Amino acid sequence: SKKTKELPRSTFKPTSSVHYDKRTYSFKEGALSLYTLSGRIVLPMALGKPQKEYLRIGNPKEAQLVYRNKKWFFNLVFDIPDVPRSAPSGKILGVDLGENVVAATSSGKLYGGRQLRHKRDCAVAQRRRLQRKGTKSSQRKLKAISDKEARHIKHTNHSISKAIVQEAVESECFIIALENLTNIRDRIKATKRVRFRLHGWAWAQLQRFIVYKAHAAGLTVVFVNPAYTSTTCAECKQRGIRVKHRFVCKICGIQRHSDLNASLNISRIAASADAATGAVNHPHMEAALA
Known part of the structure; x- marks a missing residue:
């Protein structure tokens, strides 16, 4: 008889992340209940105001337990339902992302300038x-710097998205218009130094933050x-x-x-699409609790 081919064996580190679905976790009075091989455990949670709001309005989906920098994180994905607007409005806030x-924004505000x-x-x-x-010591320092920069970018994106x-x-704009990010780094003409900046910024992350914060506030987001928004007069x-x-x-x-000129054009394009269709469709989006 033919020999049975031995299947590859999976190995796990003590700090490997653990995936959960809705059947293996639950929330009870500000605590997190997790299923483990030794039975369920209940853990206290440190939640900020935004996270509490997501738990209130969202539908929890899959999750991931992560150990990072000597701390445990429970990354949770939500389905955020669309919130009906209290009143119709044609006002649109255009947002341009750039170097x-x-x-x-089309209302005239700039976020993140020379100091950043x-x-x-x-x-x-x-x-x-x-x-x-190329030494081991330099590689450790490089990872520490990269982690610190990633945290800084995430914090900045949270602050900017919240402000937008x-x-x-406050401007009574019930629609936020964002640009399709496809090829953003290719279409921005830039020097080598500027290209390094562009590749180091989490543009998609910023847009995700804007989307789920906007939906939580009852606003519509369109792309x-x-x-030609940067080279056409608004x-x-x-x-x-x-x-x-x-x-x-x-x-x-x-x-x-x-960039202000581009944001005005983005707002105008979204308004013309709204007028042509009678309504602006916004995609289903997911928000991550992290």
Whole structure:
């Protein structure tokens, strides 16, 4: 008889992450109940206000127990239901993501400027120096720096997304228009130093944060094609000139910050789509509790 081929054996580290589904975890009075091989265990949870709101309005799905930096995290995915708007409104807040600033809105606000760019440049330079050394010590330092930068980016994205959603609420904009991020790094013409910055920023993460914060606030989020938004005048719709962070239109003479001009175009594109269809559709999105 033929020999049975031995199946590969899976190995797990003591700190390997553990996946859970809805049958193997539950929440009880501010505590987390987890199924283990030794029976269920109940653990206290440290929750912030946003996480409590997700538990209140969301439908918990799969989860992952993660051990990181000597701490345990329970990463939970929610289905966030769409919240009906209290009143219809045609006002749309356009948001442009780019190199000059992390985000610019059509109401005229800029998020993340020179100070943030300087900090990112310093991090890139420090990583380069450590990569050239190639020692075990430098690799440990490199990982620590990368982890710290990832936490900083996540914190910044949380702050910016919260401010943008709050801005939309205060401006009575019931729709937030974001750009389709496909090829964002390719379409932004940039020097080598700037390309390092672009590849080091979590653009999709920022948009996810905006989406689930917006839905929790009862706002609609749409995505538009950003083609030519940075080189088209938001006033006369003619092609203009973009020089670094300035946009100049030779037809109507308007001059403004290039990212603000792009955000106005994004808002206009979303408004035209709304008018053509009678409603703006927004995709189903998931929010992660982390």
